[in-house]
Amino acid sequence: MSPSSYSHLVYVERPKGLINSNTFRVEEVPFDLKPAADEVVIKIVWLSIDPAMRIWLSDDAGPFRPLQIGETMGGIGVGTVVGAGEDSGFAVGNHVSGYVGTTEYSKMKAKELTKVDVPEGAQLLDFLGPLGHPGQTAFIGIIDLAKVKAGETVVVSGAAGAIGSLVCQLAKDKGAKVYGIAGSAEKCRYLEEELGIAKALNYKAATFQEDFVREVGAFDVYFDNVGGGMLDFLLTRMNLHARVILCGAMSTYASEPVPLKNHRDIFYKRATMQGFSLIDQGDRMPDAMKYLGDRVAQGVLKSTYHILEGIKETPMAINMLFAGENNGKLVIKVSRD
Ligand SMILES: NC(=O)c1ccc[n+]([C@@H]2O[C@H](COP(=O)([O-])OP(=O)(O)OC[C@H]3O[C@@H](n4cnc5c(N)ncnc54)[C@H](OP(=O)(O)O)[C@@H]3O)[C@@H](O)[C@H]2O)c1
Known part of the structure; x- marks a missing residue:
């Protein structure tokens, strides 16, 4: 049965630095969502x-469209179909994933959603973990682009996070020697x-x-989730022909970027440095999902979820993420189903 109303998160004011109490408001709206023929x-x-x-909240949102004031906050989620147009190809009760927004209910074009069949040994939540965009990002970066090989030395920053922890496991599965960088003793113990x-x-x-010079020395592959001063330092620790994979720049999204001083080492070490975004990688998704699905089934990929309840928790x-207070993949439980 449909509710009489539902909540969504509305963008109110562009933040400087971290999100504050003026950035969003939670709005309760009447439930009047009826799907057209091609909608769910x-x-x-x-x-x-x-x-x-x-990043979406900034004027300069890099590869993304900046969110406009008054719009519903974006968000990637998984959910259950509660209404399906006759040409949508979906049925009530199907599970789907997609860019659904920070909302309790969403009406969307069917083509914007992916049907999700939860394999044995997995759960719906894994489609926001190893079987979702974190897993896909890890796969593209460390398998497709870095082409990590057995015996190589791999360094991963943000290593205890959603993507970093999967990169560590995929590289280890390939036979690499994996070193992680994280922000607490507890996260290091977990890794x-x-x-x-x-x-x-x-x-x-x-x-x-x-510690890095003593324990690691130099690396063949660096999977960079944080950018900034860490990236600059690691450019001085490369083996010949090292590959630096730029996945993200966590240290810069809510503050000013810092300059790189050590870029000449890329030339000295004949290294490559490559950025990527999942948004360009649609063609690789079938292979990514097969690879990740196999490793989830084999128990190679473990996930830790950090769960909060209710969309009102989204700003906090x-x-x-910026305070490193998440232990594993941070998610919000939106509905009780
Ligand atoms: N290229 C792509 O297509 C793509 C797709 C998705 C995500 N990403 C990027 O991948 C990266 C990881 O995302 P995620 O979802 O897996 O997040 P996450 O690692 O689960 O959470 C972010 C982590 O970043 C660390 N951090 C925060 N501020 C930092 C700072 N100033 N310096 C160093 N570390 C800092 C914190 O861990 P500590 O406690 O260890 O500091 C925090 O837990 C992000 O940069 C994200 O933008 C890229």
């Missing part, structure tokens, strides 16, 4: 909290003891650079 109405079950959500990587280093330790949750 979905009830959102899980909403992903992503660093990109902060070493639960994911079994060679060594994790806390970048907040005063001795981080010495986005800030948590």
Whole structure:
């Protein structure tokens, strides 16, 4: 049965730095969502909290369209179809994933959604984890672009996060020696003891650079989630023909970027540095999903979820990513189903 009303998050004021109490308002609206022939109405079950959500709020949103004041906040989620147009190809009860928005219900064109069949041994939530955009991003970066090989030394920053933790596991599965960089002793323990990587280093330790030189020395592949000063330092620690994969720049989304001083090392080491965005990778998704699905089934990919409840938590949750307060993939439980 449909509710009489539902909530969504409306963009009110562009933040400088982190999100604050003026950035959004939660709005309750009457439920009047009726699907046209090519549309579906979905009830959102899980909403992903992503660093990109902060990028969308900026005037310069990089590869994305900046969110406009008055619009419903974006968001990637998974949900259940509660109304389906006759030409939509969906049926009530189907599970779907897509760019659904930060809302409890959404009416969308059927072609904007992907039907989700949860394989044995997995759960719907995994379509925001190893079987969703974090897994796909990890696959494109470390398998397709870095072409990581057995015996190579791989360094991953943001290593305990949603994408970083999957990159660590995919690289280890390929036989690489994996080093993680994370922001707390507890995250380092998780990476070493639960994911079994060679060594994790806390970048907040005063001795981080010495620790890195002693423990890692130099790397063949760096999977960069954070950019900034960390990237600059790691450019001085490359082996010949190293590959630096630029997945994200977490340290710069809510503050000014810092200049890179060590770029000549890219020339000295004949290294390559490549940025990528999942938005260009549609053709690779069937292979990515097969690869990831196989590894989830084999138990190679473990996931940790950090769960909050209710879309009103979204603004605070986005800030948590910037404080490193998420332990694993941060999600919001939107509906109780
Ligand atoms: N290229 C693509 O297509 C694509 C797609 C999706 C996401 N991304 C990018 O991938 C990266 C990781 O995303 P995610 O969803 O997996 O997030 P996440 O790693 O789960 O969460 C972000 C983590 O970043 C770390 N962090 C925050 N501020 C930092 C700083 N100033 N310096 C260093 N680390 C900092 C925190 O961990 P610590 O406690 O360790 O500091 C935090 O937990 C982001 O840069 C995101 O934009 C790229």
